Amino acid sequence: xxxxxxxxxxxxxxxxxxxxxxxxxxxxxxxxxxxxxxxxxxxxxxxxxxxxxxxxxxxxxxxxxxxxxxxxxxxxxxxxxxxxxxxxxxxxxxxxxxxxxxxxxxxxxxxxxxxxxxxxxxxxxxxxxxxxxxxxxxxxxxxxxxxxxxxxxxxxxxxxxxxxxxxxxxxxxxxxxxxxxxxxxxxxxxxxxxxxxxxxxxxxxxxxxxxxxxxxxxxxxxxxxxxxxxxxxxxxxxxxxxxxxxxxxxxxxxxxxxxxxxxxxxxxxxxxxxxxxxxxxxxxxxxxxxxxxxxxxxxxxxxxxxxxxxxxxxxxxx
Amino acid sequence: xxxxxxxxxxxxxxxxxxxxxxxxxxxxxxxxxxxxxxxxxxxxxxxxxxxxxxxxxxxxxxxxxxxxxxxxxxxxxxxxxxxxxxxxxxxxxxxxxxxxxxxxxxxxxxxxxxxxxxxxxxxxxxxxxxxxxxxxxxxxxxxxxxxxxxxxxxxxxxxxxxxxxxxxxxxxxxxxxxxxxxxxxxxxxxxxxxxxxxxxxxxxxxxxxxxxxxxxxxxxxxxxxxxxxxxxxxxxxxxxxxxxxxxxxxxxxxxxxxxxxxxxxxxxxxxxxxxxxxxxxxxxxxxxxxxxxxxxxxxxxxxxxxxxxxxxxxxxxxxxxxxxxxxxxxxxxxxxxxxxxxxxxxxxxxxxxxxxxxxxxxxxxxxxxxxxxxxxxxxxxxxxxxxxxxxxxxxxxxxxxxxxxxxxxxxxxxxxxxxxxx
Numbered sequence: 001x002x003x004x005x006x007x008x009x010x011x012x013x014x015x016x017x018x019x020x021x022x023x024x025x026x027x028x029x030x031x032x033x034x035x036x037x038x039x040x041x042x043x044x045x046x047x048x049x050x051x052x053x054x055x056x057x058x059x060x061x062x063x064x065x066x067x068x069x070x071x072x073x074x075x076x077x078x079x080x081x082x083x084x085x086x087x088x089x090x091x092x093x094x095x096x097x098x099x100x101x102x103x104x105x106x107x108x109x110x111x112x113x114x115x116x117x118x119x120x121x122x123x124x125x126x127x128x129x130x131x132x133x134x135x136x137x138x139x140x141x142x143x144x145x146x147x148x149x150x151x152x153x154x155x156x157x158x159x160x161x162x163x164x165x166x167x168x169x170x171x172x173x174x175x176x177x178x179x180x181x182x183x184x185x186x187x188x189x190x191x192x193x194x195x196x197x198x199x200x201x202x203x204x205x206x207x208x209x210x211x212x213x214x215x216x217x218x219x220x221x222x223x224x225x226x227x228x229x230x231x232x233x234x235x236x237x238x239x240x241x242x243x244x245x246x247x248x249x250x251x252x253x254x255x256x257x258x259x260x261x262x263x264x265x266x267x268x269x270x271x272x273x274x275x276x277x278x279x280x281x282x283x284x285x286x287x288x289x290x291x292x293x294x295x296x297x298x299x300x301x302x303x304x305x306x307x308x309x310x311x312x313x314x315x316x317x318x
Numbered sequence: 319x320x321x322x323x324x325x326x327x328x329x330x331x332x333x334x335x336x337x338x339x340x341x342x343x344x345x346x347x348x349x350x351x352x353x354x355x356x357x358x359x360x361x362x363x364x365x366x367x368x369x370x371x372x373x374x375x376x377x378x379x380x381x382x383x384x385x386x387x388x389x390x391x392x393x394x395x396x397x398x399x400x401x402x403x404x405x406x407x408x409x410x411x412x413x414x415x416x417x418x419x420x421x422x423x424x425x426x427x428x429x430x431x432x433x434x435x436x437x438x439x440x441x442x443x444x445x446x447x448x449x450x451x452x453x454x455x456x457x458x459x460x461x462x463x464x465x466x467x468x469x470x471x472x473x474x475x476x477x478x479x480x481x482x483x484x485x486x487x488x489x490x491x492x493x494x495x496x497x498x499x500x501x502x503x504x505x506x507x508x509x510x511x512x513x514x515x516x517x518x519x520x521x522x523x524x525x526x527x528x529x530x531x532x533x534x535x536x537x538x539x540x541x542x543x544x545x546x547x548x549x550x551x552x553x554x555x556x557x558x559x560x561x562x563x564x565x566x567x568x569x570x571x572x573x574x575x576x577x578x579x580x581x582x583x584x585x586x587x588x589x590x591x592x593x594x595x596x597x598x599x600x601x602x603x604x605x606x607x608x609x610x611x612x613x614x615x616x617x618x619x620x621x622x623x624x625x626x627x628x629x630x631x632x633x634x635x636x637x638x639x640x641x642x643x644x645x646x647x648x649x650x651x652x653x654x655x656x657x658x659x660x661x662x663x664x665x666x667x668x669x670x671x672x673x674x675x676x677x678x679x680x681x682x683x684x685x686x687x688x689x690x691x692x693x694x695x696x697x698x699x700x701x702x703x704x705x706x707x708x709x710x711x712x713x714x715x716x717x718x719x720x721x722x723x724x725x726x727x728x729x730x731x732x733x734x735x736x737x738x739x740x
Contacts, residue, residue: 030605055555055722062477070560079556085549102557146553 004067006031006154006185007052012061014047014209021047022058023209024318029187030204031084036200037189038295044209045189046082049158052187053079066154075104077154082159082189083317084143088129092142093127096149103150108151117145121171137168144172144243148179155179157188173199193296203295207303217295224298226292227251227268229276232261234284239251241284249275261287324671325566333537343533343578347585357587360723365460370435371403372427372465374415380479380595381440382415384470389413389465394496398568405646407464417548429454436465446477491596491612497713515598520684523607524649524677528548531614531676534575535622538567543635551721568619568710575583576613583607606695608684614676618646620706620713621673627720634727641730642673649677669698672705712737 007029022044029035039045045273050056053061054070066073087095093114100110120126121141126134134142140163147155157176161169167232176186176199190196196203203220205213233240237255241262245253249270256263266275276288333339353694372389374382389409419439427451428434437452449469451648455713478485491569545551590596625638648668656665668678677697682690719736722727729738 029651050552050722053556054559055552061456074557074559077556079553083549083554085543085545085551085553088548098324099553099557102321102554143553148555161438185659189353207417 003031005029005064005300006066006187007187008062008064009048009052009056010062010267012048012058013050014044014051014058021209022051023210023232024061025206025211027204027214028059029185029210032183033183033201034176034181034186034188034199036196036203037187038191038193038196038203038213039206039207040189043303045206046158048206049156049187049189050080053077053268067101071155075150077151078141078147078150078155079142079158080103080144080147080155082158082162084140086139086142087130088130090116090131091127092131092134096142099146101148103107105150113149113151114145117148120175121145136163137165141168141171142165144175152184154185154187157186160188160192161192169195175258177274192300193294197295200214205299205302213298220295220298221293224293224301227266227272228290229266229272229279230256230259230261230291231264231279231288232286237262237317240285244279246277247275247282249278320561321557322364322566322569324349325554325558325563326570326573329399329541329567333541333571334574334577339574344437347581351585351589352389353546365407366458367410368435368461369410369412370412370457370465371433372411372413372489373434374438374440375417375419375425376415376440377417377419378439378442378447379415379417379632380438381449381472382413382438382474384475384479385438385468386451388475390469407460408463426452432456438465438469440473446480447473449473515595516685517601517620517654517657519598520681521579521653522586524653524681524686525584526579527607527614527680527728528581528612528677530575530579530611530652531618533578534571534615535618537574538571538619538641539622539626539635540632542567542623542717543629543632546627546721547630548720555721560721561714564623564714564717567623568616571619572612574614575611579607579611607680610676610680610702613689613699613706614673615671616706617676617702620709623664623711624716624720626732627717627719628723628728628733628736630727637727637735638730646677648674651682651694652678652694653681656681661688666670669694670701672709674701675702675705715739 005028008100009025009027012022012025013020037045037049045055051058051275052065054063054072054074056067063070066076070077071235082228090098095113097107097110098115100113100293101107105113106165114127121144123138123141123145126138126142131139131142139317144160147157160176164172173195176188178263188199197217199214199219202216203213204211213220213278231240231244241253244250244262244264249267250264251267252265255261264275264279266272272290276290279285279288330697334343356599375384376382390413422437422439425434425437429437434456436452436457439450439452441448441450450470451462451465453465461605466555475485478488545554558566564593587596589600590599621642622639625635625642629635630636652664652668655662656668656678659665665678665682668674669682674699679702681693715737716733
């Protein structure tokens, strides 16, 4: 028997006056794994997440979360909104207990989990402090605990890395990985493509209210087949470059100071593996590697500023 | 229900179990209750005696002797002897009459220097005698009042004597008599009438209701604004629905309001009980207050919660609270005519117009100059309940949209549009 999807969106629309914020988005997120919800500013990510959380209602379409409406499943969902806030005068433990009790936990269980999470997120001794006494990073951790204290089956994080210093970002990454291993479904939106690439099993890209990409990371790497190869010659780079440029299937070959290697772009029909073998035979190379397409490049390619220019570049094999 | 209960408890705990609330709503009434009976006792004092020389310039004679009699008499005019802060002035002065009006300037200087306790200058015109009293600048008000009183009496005595009448006899005849009025109930029970109390009791009930309702509705407004400005609203909405949040907040503040009503009402009743005046508050008054309290609270709270959800800070709230406050001030402005005529057209009309209706009805029902028809009261309650339902429904719709809105303050027209927004 197939498990109930964690999130199902079917042809969801949301309008704010004349603005069509979300345009017929359909999506199914299976249970388990990490799904990145990407898109430029104003793409409709937060609106979609708010609809998934039943904070706002869609104008059209159907949304199911853990087999029910989000209102019915709220106790099994953890949510860290983009706009984070705390009751400034409340003490940390009191605030977290309040949130835990809203999620259906009894006081004893809540206190145990709060203590455990404060320790895990390296926040010792803050439970008696008022929220306003904490630094911004500490406040963000407290908010994260509020979303995790009910041990949710589905965790939705809206821009969780925004404003975090590298140390705290690493702590958060560690926790997201840990939660994934324990079977929690995680949907998170971010602008940081490298983070998404590190953490996500799957990526959904939304642009101008429409879904433009919905694939596993592996599939994205396959689909956006790399056309670039990096080769570090053992001998004279100019001579090696000439030899490679003359090979069939090579569109351009130029020295990259940044990579300290020859940057080779293949033609559309060339087989990358064959081309790399031929390069090794043609000239002695210290290393030759297929340059993986980054999510950043996919993002820019799909939603980048001037799409007509990008399309023209693609057509030219650039 | 669990979520509503949790939100309600937080709302109550962070409003009513704070130092500011405990001091303002619990300690202060108790202190007032303890202190009010002590005020007359604490302020009562024995005034200093009036001593020294008092000179009367009385060229014709006749007034000075009467002045001396009136001033030294223990039986001075009762009105002058009654002082809310107590104490009769003991007069130990020597009164001297001089006929030479030319010494006035010299004697005035003596008054200014404090050598004379007072100077009285008697003059005569075609209407009879008249007097001027001069006292040193440091003279006690009690002494001044006593001197003025004696001077008035002396002048009148002189006029009466000039007319050939007997002042003491006339005074006895003109003495004002106390008249006691009692109200007889349909059952034949008599109760002492007190006009002042009959006006003040309805006002007391209305103010009690007003303060209890407005204090907690104001807390609701500020706590909602705080949740929006602290950006904690969306965190809350991840755990509860907007409706559950609103209900929890309303219930929590209803408990706060009930505590206030019970505290202030209890202190007022205890105060009346302490001075044996509980009969001015029949049980029916309390029953009507209990009936109208939840209607008043939920009406005002629904308005305040929707305003709080629509704005981002208190300053923005003022532009929307203003019109609502205007409607709610109506009973405060009209309490006198309503109490005077509780079944008049004005009172009846406002009994059915929310949000003033609960306060107007409490005024009418506790005024009791004439009984309010029961059918009218029941109808007003039903209209009040229907108004609460409508205001809560509209308030919840505005709240649901408003809590996530940031930026410019909505106009009243936009608020109306939010009601119908999906």
